[in-house]
Amino acid sequence: MTLLDSVEAGKLTLRELIDTLAKDKNYKASKWDQRYREFTTLLQQTLTFAEPETDV
Numbered sequence: 001m002t003l004l005d006s007v008e009a010g011k012l013t014l015r016e017l018i019d020t021l022a023k024d025k026n027y028k029a030s031k032w033d034q035r036y037r038e039f040t041t042l043l044q045q046t047l048t049f050a051e052p053e054t055d056v
Helices: 003-008 014-025 031-045
Strands: none
Touching: 003 014, 014 031
């Protein structure tokens, strides 16, 4: 199964896709990869809205 087939079949997460592309294109040393890692770290730290809050 090719990378494209895996994406179309929904078998890859966005993170897996980007990691695979980064390996193929050697983006690990690039500024883009650094920014992507910073972005995903910030997303993981973002609060979710699991508990409803009310303004009183």
